[in-house]
Amino acid sequence: MAEREYSESTDRIVATEPVEIRRYATHTRINHWFTAILIVLLILSGFALFHPSLFFLTALFGGGQAARFIHPIFGVVACISFLLLFLQLWKLNLMRREDITWARNINEMLAGNEEKLPELGKYNFGQKVVFWGMFWLLLAMVVSGVMIWQQFFPSLVSIEVRRWAVAIHALSAVLSVLIIIVHVYASLWTRGTLRAMVGGRVSGGWAWKHHRKWLREVARRQDTPPAE
Amino acid sequence: MTNSWTDIKNTDLVIVMGGNAAEAHPCGFKWVTEAKAHRAAKLIVVDPRFTRTAAVSDYYAPIRPGTDIAWLMGMIRWMIENDKVHWEYVRNFTNAAFIVKDEFGWQDGLFTGYDPATRDYDRSSWDYVIGEDGFAETDPTLENPRCVWQLLKAHVDVYTPEMVERITGTPADQFLHIAEMIGETSAPDKTMTSMYALGWTQHTKGSQNIRGMAMLQLILGNIGVMGGGMNALRGHSNIQGLTDMGLMSNLLTGYLSMPTEAETDYATYMSTREFKPLRPNQTSYWQNYSKFMVSFMKAMWGDAAQAENDWAYHYLPKLDVPNYDVLRMFELMNQGQVNLYFCQGFNPLMAFPNRAKLTSALSKLKLLVTIDPLETETARFWENHGEYNDVDPASIQTEVLQLPSTCFAEDEGSLTNSGRWLQWHWPGVSPPGDAKLDTWIMSQIFLRVRELYRQEGGSFPDPILNLSWEYEDENDPTPQELAMEINGRALSAVSDPNNPGATLLEAGQQVKNFTELKDDGSTMCGCWIYSGCWNVDGNNMARRDNSDPSGLGVYQNWTWSWPVNRRILYNRASCDLEGRPYDADRMLIEWDGERWVGNDVPDIGVTSRPEEVGPFIMNPEGTSRLFARGMMRDGPFPTHMEPFESPMANVFNAEMRGNPVARVFESDVADLGTSEEFPYVGTSYRLTEHFHFWTKHNKVNAALQPQFFVEISEELAAEKGITKGGWVRVWNKRASIRAVAVVTKRIKPLICDGKPVHVVGVPLHWGFTGVAKKGYGPNSLTVFIGDANIETPESKAFLVNIEPAEEPVA
Amino acid sequence: MSTPAPAPTTAVSNPSVDPLTPNLSDAAIMRASATPNLPEPTQQMEKVAKLIDISKCIGCKACQSACAEWNETSPEIGICDGTYTNPPDLSSEMYTLMKFSEWENPDSGNLEWLIRKDGCMHCEDPGCLKACPAPGAIVQYTNGIVDFVSDKCIGCGYCISGCPFDIPRMSPTRNVVSKCTLCSDRVAVGQGPACAKACPTQAIVFGTKDDMMAHAETRVDDLKSRGYDRAGIYDPQGVGGTHVFYVLQHADKPELYSDLPADPKISEVVEGWKGPAKAVGLAAIGLAAVGTVLHSIFGKPNTVSAEDQSEAEELVDAELGAEGQQREEV
């Protein structure tokens, strides 16, 4: 059987008329949305402290003390959850030569001339940036977050280090929000993407257009046509 | 104190030696800071440790515990050698000019008359030559080789700065620096105050330490003046009141003395009390002794005290030994001779030396009664607390009754401070639980005992049955009633001696002060020196007028000071022979040509002429004494004596151990150690965070100083491998204890007689009850021997050994 | 001889005991944490200060116990760690702490026992307040007192990083920070701080900052007359001066006093984190969000065409159909 280079083992063509491909298994989707919800909660609870104008957000969590208490707990859970996602997806998110070319010519994509770009595997450069960006930023946030976690680690690091930690945490938070905005928007702007994470399937056309190598490989790998 | 706390602000120089004023008397120390801030006064501290007082001093010097006499005699020598003497003062106001008997002398560390067999001196040669006229002979030129001045000069001659350094370990250059500072106060308008306490008293020659400084102060002319004086920083808030009220086995109230066995009747007793003046025209106030004594007996026994029965003199106990001090009581107890012991506001198991002996003694009692607001170690001496009180309760048969009492914050009355001020106070809170006033408890005991005597008789019931007990509620005498009784009142009408025919006092009227007391039974007075505290003007102790018209901290209308509201004793000595103040800016009193006037109550008859009557009216000489005559058991001059446990031999006489006349019980001799076995000098003291053994019951104090420790130098720590905060074992023949080590630069090894001497500091405040961590205190280790004159235990100098140790389990 | 110092206006003289309405109302708040648009305080007060004269301090800890008593805290009964500093550190139950350091002065050869009362300095420009994210949890009154308002504190501990003096401490049980209040509750009714009241030597005095400064200068003169040539006032300008300040024997070496910072200021990291960076961060997020919205409105979506779909079908058929059938044949 052919080697898997651009696809997960669970990726399958699940219908032929019209063509539909399973992009995410159920557990992956649960994992994704669990992470996403927690990260939204993290943003809400974290940014409540970030700026006075957002302090009102603490009310969502039952007040300042509660928001302060729950935020790092969400954080740890979110990180574990993201870690599971990460383990599933990291291989296919490794950068490849064609990603560079793709990125150089990104304006072609924005202009709608995606054909001019190289054929791609399961993820494009932008998705990979989201993936690795979130990975590093979450790592930074969990490390700095523990350092500033007053209630349980009051004297883990010196005050000087703690000053840096809280600054890094805040900076990472801002960056991660930027990334998430890009991520969310991309998944909305690129029509047909959202269903990948909702129902787990994408249309053949979507795959052809955005992730042709992936599509080719999934098709090549498959022994039997989908049971329809 | 000769002066008052507030007066300290008037000084030019403070010497804190033999005490740790900032830590043990922080509120009083405020006046030192005032003097420093507003008079640019300087502060000298001489202490074996660099204390918190030293932390704010201008000059600090270390000293080996127990060697202050050598230091002070060296200081006197330096003053004389460098002409830093207030000559007019010395000539007129001290006994420098008095001629001493030819037989008196000093050799090998001993004065004439020593008998090693009785460990006592025959003191008959320690006295003046009395002339034909019955007065002591004097030589105002001070040149007669037998005059006190010349004898003093000869006596201090050995104490050169080098000798001082050799004995005390105070480096000579530091000693000389201090000498220069002190010397400046010999100027008539400069003064120094001496603040001292247990660093001097808790030695077997404690009284002589204090005499040493008193003599120095006299030579400098610093007694009786503002900002000067000998200022004993008394301990408990009312310890001054304790001695004033005669709560010692050899005293009655107001320093009247308890009769001895030999004094079988009143006349015999009085024959040695009423001193006749030793110089022409002098006052000798003790000539009034009988007025105070008779009034006291009338206060005790009322109508049962009559001229016919020697004013009930026979009711008074008679001493068969000089003193039933605490050490003697515990010795007797340990010999099984005491059945019942009352401990009222006293925690001897922690406070007195040689805990093993105390535990053994208490175990031999039939009944121990403690009257205390707290759970004291003494009350729990039978309880096992692991290594902190390692006793076998089953083997102790003593019955213990704990009677809960109130403390000062819960009762009303007066406290007498070091400055002799009687300050009335009011209860701040109600007593908790079953706690009862001490007066109530004592009344109950008395009334029940009296009832028993009434019903069952006894060998001598009269003193109990006739005790006057005239209180509205005999179960509960009020502080007001007691204070008025102490002040004294007329029992029958008293006529006015200055205005024949007129009545001075109606029967029942409060006397104004002790000048109105009589020895014919017409007045009564509980404590003559307190007479005036609650007189016709009401409760003078409750006065709270802090106006100070002179600006000199006299505060005449703030509470009341004994005697007769006088704030500075011997204040007549602040003026020259014409009665002019030596320092016009610090005028206490002055002679206006007819009488003494000024800011304080004159310590002399108001019309006594300055050139005639001496300032020291309690002495028959009219002067102060550089030479103490036979008043002190261990010498008319202070002479260097080593502590009983000492790292070196007495340089004057290697055979001499400790104070040659201090009382040593047979049973304690074997417990004494030598420097071969125990090379380090232990000394004990208090910390500002705690008050004795009470405040370890208080959470805040306990947090501020939670755990028992000992302090040692970095050098000793390095030598022994002891680390800061690590555990050590400290031991000698009497005990072995464990403590945390505080390793500090504040204790430095001293070089004495060429050898290094290490000091181990042992603070006082821990025990096995309370909320602080359990610990020891110094008294497991200390020596069971007291001062030769007043039996204060030698807690400030003893020998120990030390090594690193394991932390105790639990 | 130095000129005698005039008696300071201090808490020592007994203030009135008549009931007073507390005068530290909201109208006296000049700064509040996380409250950018605080109204101008209508109640302007004279600046106060507590002066701690280290040269007068005897390390008796009366201030420490008065503080615990007045504030009804219960400091832990710990152990002796080989020093006189007890408890070993400030805590949420011990707002002030005597810190002892032994120093051998190389110039004079003398040992000096420098005892410093540690506690909140009540900075004119308080780093704690700057760092605090909870609106109104830290306030500064027009008299200079910086106070923590526990009810509003969320327990994040940012003030701990914000403070250049390492002062605020988190209560492990209540999850709010506490520190010296400069006895704002007492000062509000005309009394001085409890610690100043208890101090037996008047090493602590309290009054207007001007009076305290004048008094401090006379103290410095006195120290200079005693040979402390470098005596001086510690009122660090890096934080705009403080409302608790010291007289030091060695003002040139504040670090001798148990590491008193020589030139404290709010850390640049904290300034950076709490300063314009926040606005920039929010703006970036805002811009990104707005950008996406605009793009979604004005840009055209990236859609999949029918062509794409048929291309995909072809591909699938080619791969799947053929292979699948081949397989069946085998």
Ligand SMILES: Nc1nc2c(c(=O)[nH]1)N[C@H]1C(S)=C(S)[C@@H](COP(=O)(O)OP(=O)(O)OC[C@H]3O[C@@H](n4cnc5c(=O)[nH]c(N)nc54)[C@H](O)[C@@H]3O)O[C@H]1N2
């Ligand atoms: N905080 C606090 N204050 C107290 C008390 C308390 O328990 N706690 N107790 C009160 C009572 S009852 C008393 S009696 C007083 C006692 O008051 P102080 O006598 O001032 O107190 P101590 O700490 O016993 O001893 C004073 C100093 O004497 C030093 N010293 C020891 N040996 C010698 C020596 O041979 N020569 C010299 N020059 N110095 C020596 C010690 O190092 C110590 O610093 O304090 C009273 N005040």
Ligand SMILES: Nc1nc2c(c(=O)[nH]1)N[C@H]1C(S)=C(S)[C@@H](COP(=O)(O)OP(=O)(O)OC[C@H]3O[C@@H](n4cnc5c(=O)[nH]c(N)nc54)[C@H](O)[C@@H]3O)O[C@H]1N2
């Ligand atoms: N080694 C060494 N030993 C020493 C000293 C030293 O420096 N070194 N210092 C010595 C000195 S100076 C002293 S004064 C002693 C102190 O020795 P103590 O006087 O035995 O010690 P305190 O703890 O003061 O004990 C007094 C008791 O009185 C109780 N009390 C307080 N108020 C009242 C009241 O109103 N009524 C009654 N009935 N009880 C009350 C307290 O609760 C306390 O238990 O220790 C001495 N022992």
Ligand code: HEM
């Ligand atoms: C996407 C993930 C996260 C985001 C977006 C985020 C965001 C934030 C933000 C904006 C703040 C306020 C910073 C400021 O006021 O300057 C904050 C504070 C904090 N964060 Fe996070 N954070 C995240 C993850 C984590 C994680 C993983 C941890 C912990 C283990 C953590 C622990 C903390 C802590 C302890 C604080 C201080 C406030 C508090 O105690 O609640 N955060 N976070």
Ligand code: HEM
């Ligand atoms: C809240 C709104 C979110 C939406 C609508 C959303 C939507 C999606 C969609 C549609 C995909 C599938 C894209 C594809 O497979 O091509 C996807 C993938 C993914 N999302 Fe999200 N997502 C959201 C939040 C998040 C968050 C907060 C995280 C991060 C921590 C995240 C991490 C991922 C990852 C890692 C993938 C896999 C693609 C990759 O590895 O690049 N998502 N998301």
Ligand code: SF4
């Ligand atoms: S007991 Fe306390 S308040 Fe009273 S004088 Fe001593 S230190 Fe001051």
Ligand code: SF4
């Ligand atoms: S812990 Fe409380 S006071 Fe400190 S920064 Fe956080 S909210 Fe503000």
Ligand code: SF4
């Ligand atoms: S010292 Fe620290 S806690 Fe106090 S006001 Fe300054 S920054 Fe705030």
Ligand code: SF4
């Ligand atoms: S000002 Fe008040 S809160 Fe601050 S240290 Fe003093 S007593 Fe404590």
Ligand code: SF4
């Ligand atoms: S109360 Fe005064 S003297 Fe005592 S430690 Fe505090 S500041 Fe120093």
Ligand SMILES: [Mo]
């Ligand atoms: Mo005492």
